[in-house]
Structure formats: structure tokens, C-alpha cells
Amino acid sequence: MSLKDSQEAVSEYLAQQGPLATAAAFGQQHTSISVYSATTVVRAPEAVVRGRWSPAVDGFVGEELLLNHRRSGRDLGMQLGVSRYYGHDAVTSSAHSELRERQDRAIALPQHRRLKGGLTSIVTERRSGRQFSGRACSLDELATVVWHGQGVTGSLPVPTAQDAGAAVSLRTVASGGGLYPVRLVVLAQHVKGLAPGAYEYQPHSHTLYPLQRTPTPVDLARHLWTADLEVDKVAFTLVYVYDLYVNSQKYGDSGLVFALLEVGGMSQNIHLARTALGMIACDQGGYDKQKLEKTLGFDGTSRHVVHFTLVGHGEA
Ligand SMILES: Cc1cc2nc3c(=O)[nH]c(=O)nc-3n(C[C@H](O)[C@H](O)[C@H](O)COP(=O)(O)O)c2cc1C
Known part of the structure; x- marks a missing residue:
């Protein structure tokens, strides 16, 4: 032929x-x-x-990352980084990451609810929802959602010669090396008993720490590219913030990949929890990263906004 x-x-x-x-x-x-x-x-x-x-003008960053992403046993940089984390100072720093949390103005959250419903039915029921009603959620609902996303659930003993009782706190979601480089920022709009504003969730103490810069719903709507959403009707927004140096000092380029995997785990837990609570939510990929970081006061160099989930109640 x-x-x-x-x-x-x-x-x-x-x-x-x-x-x-x-x-x-x-x-x-x-x-x-x-x-x-x-x-x-x-x-x-x-x-x-x-x-x-x-x-x-500029390359395709994703392609460049994957082409340069060395996952071979011959990657000396990564091996050096990993071995460095077996040292006493690194272990102590991981075992006492609660010291990074600030307590001076922290707001205590109620304990999370123990959610009912079978995993299979909640996974099947989970759907992105965009028709927010503007109905406020309770602090208890907010606490339950963030705890499922990042709450502390256990500890791993890592005794050293200098600190026999050292232990790393473990969370609801897996994290490369147990370093937890992703922080959750809550932008509260309609939450009963919580002033509208931006807060960082502190998993060790299960508290919210007020951030200085607080975007208004108008700011938020300006930085979002979604036309089919009424941002002012959302109860709260969760912003996933990656602290680049927390895990890239150990893993190099793999740090970013690991962090994005962690974000996926967190957001799935968050969606499953809000589904079980009868709430709706929608992830947002269309937002202006630079403007949002500026509004929140993140430098966009060491701290990056990498994802965004809007949560609230739907129309009855
Ligand atoms: C990373 C990511 C980004 C997304 N970005 C948006 C978005 O900007 N706007 C939107 O309406 N939905 C967004 N979604 C939701 C998807 O459209 C939705 O998950 C998909 O259509 C499948 O529907 P389901 O979640 O109801 O199963 C996003 C989802 C993910 C995981």
C-alpha cells in the first residue's frame, strides 16, 4: 500500500x-x-x-522541572540533603516543630467532630459545588474541615543521644520526610464566632493565628478568574501555602513535587470532611498567584500560594 x-x-x-x-x-x-x-x-x-x-521569553516551567528532576541514586545533592537530616539538630528541629506556632494571639478551635458515614459513600457523594448560599458555617464546622486536612493524629519516636524522648508529630495526611512544608491559611468570611479575616491554621495547638493582611471578598473576587462563583457567599476559603525551604533543603527539586502531592492529600481530606458535613466546596486553579501572595503578605519566593479551595453551604 x-x-x-x-x-x-x-x-x-x-x-x-x-x-x-x-x-x-x-x-x-x-x-x-x-x-x-x-x-x-x-x-x-x-x-x-x-x-x-x-x-x-520564558520556558515551560513544568517541563523544565520534569527534565531536571533527578530521581536517581547518583544524585549526590539529594543524598547529601537527606543524610543531613539524620543529624541531631535536624531531628530536634523536626521533633519540636510546634515551637514555630505562635500562641500570643492564637484563637482556640473547638475539637473536630468525629464524622459519620461510610468512606465509600462519602467518596461517591463528593462533588464540586459552586452555588454558595451565603449561609454562615459554625466554628465547629470550620475546625472539623481544617483538622481533617492537617490535624495532628499521632507521633513517631525519634530518640537521639541528646534527647531520648524526641518524637515527630504526625498528621492526617502523609508528608515527605514528615516535614509538612504546606500551611493552610483560612480566609474567613461567614463563620459564626470568628471575625472575618485571614488566619493561619496551627495544627499542633489546633488554633488559628490572625495574619496581618486580610483580603476582603472584593480583593478575593478580583484575584479569581472564575465567573460562575459568588465569592462573597463563601463561608471560608482555604489557601495552601508552600514553604519552599522547609523540604527543598532536604529534597532539592523533589521538594516541590512532594509538596504538591501533600496538597492533593490535604484537599481530598478537606473535600471528604465537608461532604460528610453537608457543605459544598470548589477548588480553584484560576487565580492570580502574584497578586494573591502580595495581598496576603507572602514574598512569593520562599512562600508560595499553590492551591485554593472555597468552602461553604449550598442553596437548601
Ligand atoms: C487543581 C484543581 C483546580 C480546579 N480549578 C477550578 C476552577 O478554577 N474553577 C472551577 O470552577 N472548578 C475548578 N476545579 C474543580 C473541577 O472543575 C472539578 O473537580 C471537576 O470538574 C470534576 O468535578 P467534581 O469535582 O464535581 O467531581 C478544580 C479542581 C482541581 C483539582
């Missing part, structure tokens, strides 16, 4: 498979990304894939 024959045969076949032809055309135009795309005949639409007008 000549090339022409086979091309004709493929075209003829595709013509009979309406949706398949459309899907194949879309796939060719929009998903053929490769580091070699600039030099191959079929050019990827780089402005779409990379979000840049010109590849010369």
Missing part, C-alpha cells in the same frame, strides 16, 4: 467516525507538546501550551 493509499484510507475511515476525527484533530493541534516541537514539522501551539507568546 502506498503512502497516498494509506492516507486516503485513514481519511475515509475518519470521515465515517465524526467525533473521532474531531477529537484526533484537537489532539494534534493542542496536545502535541515536546521539547523538540520548535524543530519538528508539526508545531505545538506554544502560546496555548506554555502560556507565553514566545518561547524565547
Whole structure:
């Protein structure tokens, strides 16, 4: 069969498979990304894939990370980083991470509720919801959601010669090396018994610590790209903030990957808890990272906003 024959045969076949032809055309135009795309005949639409007008201006950070992401036993940097964390000072610092929490103006949260409902039915019921009613939630509901996302649930003994009783606090979600580089910031809007504002959740003491900068619902709406959401009707927003140096000093580039995995675990627990509480929530990928970080007072260099979940009650 000549090339022409086979091309004709493929075209003829595709013509009979309406949706398949459309899907194949879309796939060719929009998903053929490769580091070699600039030099191959079929050019990827780089402005779409990379979000840049010109590849010369800036690279595709995700692609660069994966290409440089060394997960080999020969990665001396990572080996040195990991071995450094067996030292007494590193173990002591992990075992006393509660010292990073501030208690001077901390607000105690009620104990989390023990949620009922089978895991299978809650997982099946979980759905993103966008029709917020503006109804306030209780402090107890907020406490239950954040505790399921990040609460302390156990401890791992890590005795050293200098500190026989040292133990690392463990949480509801797994974290590479037990370092917990992701913090939850709560932007409270309609929470009974809690003044609207920005707070950091402190898992060890199960408290909220008020942050100095507090975005208003108007600020928040300005930084979100979602048109189908009434941000002022959300009870509270959870912002996942990654402290780059907490785990990248140990894991290098893998630190970011580990942190994003942790965010996924946290957000799933958060969604399952709010589902069991009869609340709705929606994750947000469309937001202005730089502006949001500026509004919250994060430098965007060592502390990064990496995810966002809106939580509240839906229409009855
Ligand atoms: C990382 C991430 C980002 C998301 N960003 C948005 C968003 O910006 N706007 C939105 O309406 N939904 C967003 N969602 C929700 C998805 O649209 C939703 O999960 C998907 O349509 C599947 O529906 P389900 O969650 O109801 O199962 C996001 C979800 C994730 C995990």
C-alpha cells in the first residue's frame, strides 16, 4: 500500500467516525507538546501550551522541572540533603516543630467532630459545588474541615543521644520526610464566632493565628478568574501555602513535587470532611498567584500560594 493509499484510507475511515476525527484533530493541534516541537514539522501551539507568546521569553516551567528532576541514586545533592537530616539538630528541629506556632494571639478551635458515614459513600457523594448560599458555617464546622486536612493524629519516636524522648508529630495526611512544608491559611468570611479575616491554621495547638493582611471578598473576587462563583457567599476559603525551604533543603527539586502531592492529600481530606458535613466546596486553579501572595503578605519566593479551595453551604 502506498503512502497516498494509506492516507486516503485513514481519511475515509475518519470521515465515517465524526467525533473521532474531531477529537484526533484537537489532539494534534493542542496536545502535541515536546521539547523538540520548535524543530519538528508539526508545531505545538506554544502560546496555548506554555502560556507565553514566545518561547524565547520564558520556558515551560513544568517541563523544565520534569527534565531536571533527578530521581536517581547518583544524585549526590539529594543524598547529601537527606543524610543531613539524620543529624541531631535536624531531628530536634523536626521533633519540636510546634515551637514555630505562635500562641500570643492564637484563637482556640473547638475539637473536630468525629464524622459519620461510610468512606465509600462519602467518596461517591463528593462533588464540586459552586452555588454558595451565603449561609454562615459554625466554628465547629470550620475546625472539623481544617483538622481533617492537617490535624495532628499521632507521633513517631525519634530518640537521639541528646534527647531520648524526641518524637515527630504526625498528621492526617502523609508528608515527605514528615516535614509538612504546606500551611493552610483560612480566609474567613461567614463563620459564626470568628471575625472575618485571614488566619493561619496551627495544627499542633489546633488554633488559628490572625495574619496581618486580610483580603476582603472584593480583593478575593478580583484575584479569581472564575465567573460562575459568588465569592462573597463563601463561608471560608482555604489557601495552601508552600514553604519552599522547609523540604527543598532536604529534597532539592523533589521538594516541590512532594509538596504538591501533600496538597492533593490535604484537599481530598478537606473535600471528604465537608461532604460528610453537608457543605459544598470548589477548588480553584484560576487565580492570580502574584497578586494573591502580595495581598496576603507572602514574598512569593520562599512562600508560595499553590492551591485554593472555597468552602461553604449550598442553596437548601
Ligand atoms: C487543581 C484543581 C483546580 C480546579 N480549578 C477550578 C476552577 O478554577 N474553577 C472551577 O470552577 N472548578 C475548578 N476545579 C474543580 C473541577 O472543575 C472539578 O473537580 C471537576 O470538574 C470534576 O468535578 P467534581 O469535582 O464535581 O467531581 C478544580 C479542581 C482541581 C483539582
